[in-house]
Amino acid sequence: MFNVEQYKGSKQENYSLAEKQLIALVEGEPNRIANLSNACALLNQLLDEVNWVGFYLVENDGLVLGPFQGLPACIRIPFGRGVCGASAAERKTYRVEDVHQFPGHIACDAASRSEIVIPLIKGDELIGVLDIDSPITNRFDAIDEEMLEKFTHTLVKYL
Structure with missing residues (x-):
């Protein structure tokens, strides 16, 4: 069913194919x-130049x-701490160009330089x-942000 070789179109086309x-x-x-695990694996195959999804x-x-692909990671993150905690607390997407410039960044992998975090919200919950x-x-650019928000919006319907 899944073939990474299919991803040869524009960035938007690739994300749309990934959503399908x-x-x-x-x-x-x-x-x-199970659904989060497959979504994670799918994004890990789609995206280049990423070291954690x-x-x-x-x-x-x-x-x-939760489910992830990459090096071992931090297990618990308080709301408001680091990029993930800030995204969760504020319920908004964070696209960080340089994580070393982000106040309170949590360095689970020293190789990480940029990050995008999208909250998963179902109804009001x-x-x-x-986290990528x-x-x-x-x-990560505005297209990644827009298409990953769309991808997660679709995913949440199945959670």
């Missing part, structure tokens, strides 16, 4: 962890590590965040 692949993978599957899920007064790191400064 996501629906095919998660439709009819009620297990949240994963989810942090809401638990009590913060975020706890914050479920967690999608890159070893390249300024890796």
